[in-house]
Amino acid sequence: MSEELEPPSEDETGRAARLRAALARVDGQPALLSLAERLRRHLPGDDRFGDPLSTADKAPSSLVGRQMHELNAERPSLLREIGLGALQSWQALSESTGRGRGDVEVTLLFTDLVGFSAWAL
Secondary structure, rough: OOOOOOOOHHHHHHHHHHHHHHHHHHHHHHHHHHHHHHHHOOOOOOOOOOOOOOOOOHHHHHHHHHHHHHHOOOOHHHHHHHHHHHHHHHHHHHHHOOOOOOOOOOOOOOOOOOOOHHHHH
């Protein structure tokens, strides 16, 4: 038996609209936004993560960072700052463990001095 879902009542719709308006006010609160920006400066990694230069590569964190930066780019957003801070930390952590850097060229230098092995022994 399948039951059909009833549309939300006017009361439920009104509560959802009030909740959405309250979240939008918190998201744009200048004091909270300033705090989030200051906290991002102390996180590991690039504190400007999200701008086009810091997300130009093809790493997954950069791709998500570009998308998040473009989301509501015309107005400051607390949620965007928190998300970019999480991505910034993820990128810094993955780079510190050797991931995300691609192929790194290494040069090795070897010399053989005539008679050195016999002298050292």
